[in-house]
Amino acid sequence: MAGSVYYIIFSxxxxxxxxxxxxxxxxxxxxxxxxxxxxxxxxxxxxxTLFYVVAIALGVLALILYVVNQT
Structure with missing residues (x-):
């Protein structure tokens, strides 16, 4: 699956x-x-707001690690 699909699902x-x-x-x-x-x-x-900032940061980090490790 292309990396952009993961970004769409995450969004x-x-x-x-x-x-x-x-x-x-x-x-x-x-x-x-x-x-x-x-x-x-x-x-x-x-x-x-604090909860969302932390959750978004961790989610983006997890998504980036996942996408990078797939290549």
């Missing part, structure tokens, strides 16, 4: 993860089950 998974995270964060069930979620947005966004 789709990344975009889906961001989309579903936002949808869950704004869902009615989350607001009813955790009413303080909207009141503590700075802390929530900070932790979520």
């Amino acid at each position: 789709i998974i990344l975009i889906a993860g961001v989309l579903f995270t936002v949808l869950i964060g704004n869902s009615r069930a989350n607001k009813v089950g955790n009413p303080d979620y909207d009141n503590k947005t700075k802390g929530n966004w900070s932790r979520l």
Whole structure:
């Protein structure tokens, strides 16, 4: 499989993860089950951003190592 296919698959998974995270964060069930979620947005966004930065960096590193080792 060509290397560009892995980048496309990785991008789709990344975009889906961001989309579903936002949808869950704004869902009615989350607001009813955790009413303080909207009141503590700075802390929530900070932790979520840090999580995504680390996850994306590790994911890109793993993808690069995988693609490089395939050649």
